[in-house]
Amino acid sequence: MKDRETGKVSADVVPTTDKPTLQRFVGSRTETGAKVYTDEHGGYQSLPNHEVVKHSVGRYVEGMAHTNGMESFWATLKHGYHGT
Numbered sequence: 001m002k003d004r005e006t007g008k009v010s011a012d013v014v015p016t017t018d019k020p021t022l023q024r025f026v027g028s029r030t031e032t033g034a035k036v037y038t039d040e041h042g043g044y045q046s047l048p049n050h051e052v053v054k055h056s057v058g059r060y061v062e063g064m065a066h067t068n069g070m071e072s073f074w075a076t077l078k079h080g081y082h083g084t
Contacts, residue, residue: 001029002069009073019043037065 002009010029014021022043026036038044040054051065060066 017043039067
């Protein structure tokens with residue numbers, strides 16, 4: 001996850017991408033009341049103060065909701081791992 005104010009990324013290996021695991025991960029890294037933007041993965045459903053971008057229907061930005069910062073982080077990491 002990426003803090004839009006600081007630009008800092010918090011990443012960790014999680015055992016599964018089920019709802020309890022993802023919600024625990026997000027909850028442990030966000031302040032109460034923080035806005036959370038995600039894609040439509042079911043594991044994020046019902047997070048508090050949450051907005052969704054529906055990539056499956058070709059939507060990548062909805063107002064302030066987008067995941068571009070994290071997608072850029074993963075692309076950069078993969079390029080570094082595989083080589084450019």
